[in-house]
Amino acid sequence: MFAVVGTVPDDDFPVVKGAVFVDGDVLHVEGSGRIHEIPINRGTAALLAAAFMVCRYFGKPAPEAFLVGDTGRGHGSRRLYQRLEETLSDSFYTSLTFHYIQPDVDWHNRVLFAVEEMKTRPILIADAGFMYAAKMSGQAPAYDVFTPDMGELAFLADESAPHPFYTRGFILHENNRAPQLVERAYGHDNAARYLLVKGAQDLIADRSGILETVGEPSTEALEAIGGTGDIITGLLAGLTGIGWDIPDACTASARISREAGRDANPDPGTQVSDIIRHIPEALDRLR
Amino acid sequence: MGFLNLFKRSPDKSGSGGTQSADRGIMVFDNTSEVIRAETVIRENGWRVRVMGPPAEIRTGCDLVIEFPLIEHLNIRRLLEDAGVEPLQTVPVTGPLLEPVDIFFTKDFGAFLMVRAANMKITIDKQSSVIVNISGGGCPDVPFLAMEMVGKKLNDAPRPCSIGHTLCGYALDLAYEEIQRQYQCLQ
Numbered sequence: 001m002f003a004v005v006g007t008v009p010d011d012d013f014p015v016v017k018g019a020v021f022v023d024g025d026v027l028h029v030e031g032s033g034r035i036h037e038i039p040i041n042r043g044t045a046a047l048l049a050a051a052f053m054v055c056r057y058f059g060k061p062a063p064e065a066f067l068v069g070d071t072g073r074g075h076g077s078r079r080l081y082q083r084l085e086e087t088l089s090d091s092f093y094t095s096l097t098f099h100y101i102q103p104d105v106d107w108h109n110r111v112l113f114a115v116e117e118m119k120t121r122p123i124l125i126a127d128a129g130f131m132y133a134a135k136m137s138g139q140a141p142a143y144d145v146f147t148p149d150m151g152e153l154a155f156l157a158d159e160s161a162p163h164p165f166y167t168r169g170f171i172l173h174e175n176n177r178a179p180q181l182v183e184r185a186y187g188h189d190n191a192a193r194y195l196l197v198k199g200a201q202d203l204i205a206d207r208s209g210i211l212e213t214v215g216e217p218s219t220e221a222l223e224a225i226g227g228t229g230d231i232i233t234g235l236l237a238g239l240t241g242i243g244w245d246i247p248d249a250c251t252a253s254a255r256i257s258r259e260a261g262r263d264a265n266p267d268p269g270t271q272v273s274d275i276i277r278h279i280p281e282a283l284d285r286l287r
Numbered sequence: 288m289g290f291l292n293l294f295k296r297s298p299d300k301s302g303s304g305g306t307q308s309a310d311r312g313i314m315v316f317d318n319t320s321e322v323i324r325a326e327t328v329i330r331e332n333g334w335r336v337r338v339m340g341p342p343a344e345i346r347t348g349c350d351l352v353i354e355f356p357l358i359e360h361l362n363i364r365r366l367l368e369d370a371g372v373e374p375l376q377t378v379p380v381t382g383p384l385l386e387p388v389d390i391f392f393t394k395d396f397g398a399f400l401m402v403r404a405a406n407m408k409i410t411i412d413k414q415s416s417v418i419v420n421i422s423g424g425g426c427p428d429v430p431f432l433a434m435e436m437v438g439k440k441l442n443d444a445p446r447p448c449s450i451g452h453t454l455c456g457y458a459l460d461l462a463y464e465e466i467q468r469q470y471q472c473l474q
Contacts, residue, residue: 007430008430009427009428009430009434041430041433042422042429042430042433043429043430045430070428071428071431071452072426072427072428072431072451072452072456073320073452074427076427077427100425100426100427100429100430101427102426102453103425103426127425128426129425130425132425149406149423151403151405151406151423152406152425160385162340162343162350162385163350163454164388164405164425164454164458165340165387165388165405165406165455165458166385166386166387166388169388169390172388172390220396221396223394223401223408223422224394224396224401224408224410224419224422225420225422226421226422226437228422229422229423267396267398268396268410268420269399269410269419269420270420271420
């Protein structure tokens, strides 16, 4: 069993821990005595839906979700951090993926301490706000995979930036120089063991440099579509969660998302749920 | 919004004519939306201040502060008290502060136009100005902002600065203003 941690854009949504399933364009989460329904349009719901597709395809148990409502004030995120701090050390997960959550270094560190106390250390994947907090805390090497886009790679490469909003211009201008940004991120210990960089070409890298580049199929419109990065991270969560080797899972995640994206025949107005439903066909071709 | 003056099109001339950091202070607030409200109030009353990144010792993860001329501390403090948006603390500036990114990337998809500011992207239908997608970011107000804005015309959608609370929301507001400017040029 693997788990995904994140938020949904509804302040009334309670802290919920439970297994998920997908029905149409709706994610269902069992928790707090009832089943919660969340539209799969972007964010952690899209990530979980992609991870669920992997599990269903391979006949594996569905992922478990740690979710809370948060529209940006951080109150929900702090309640979720607290739940994680209190419960993770007694849990068993093959992988743990952290996603949209209010970046908070102090709470991040508390959660990481709880992870370190788990009897079996899960594969740790960080994306979005939690990746920002992980980098800012100086604990990036404790993670197995970060999944930045190119702008976030520049943020990881900028040792002084606490958030992508503060990435210095001379580093941002290195957008087309991924190898240098990767080297700089590792040079300052601001990267996880592996990087899966999402972009026009997806890159898999580690401290030695770029290991693999996945650029096909190439569908330009995907860049504008909110949630495409969440799909890749969800696929990675699913594949590592069911036991795949990390580099293989990174490469496959990039390929599957590209195939599904192409199959959706998107334009920049396409919604991410239209891509997620093509994941099974893409998995068919990967086999 | 005044804070958009941070960007290169309108370079900041903060305070009374480029004072040194020794004459500057920063006001720290509970969250980013309070920073935006306070900055609006201060600017509406004639002071020129800058929204910046906090120094490392008071940084928590998703922060902005307001840099202001220390000599105006009491006046600004009184103004903010009257407006009901009081800072948590006020401290002198003792070193360089982080500056927000100031670069926009624009991509023309033919029928669609996308603008990126920092880590946030907004895409519109060029003919109707309907916001068709919002992507990027990592703070939890991003899915909320997308839910509230996608499917609406630029002028009908809520401003990210009015309903967002984080640096990602702030960045999206910058992208929003830029794409609105570019859309008007297209008309």
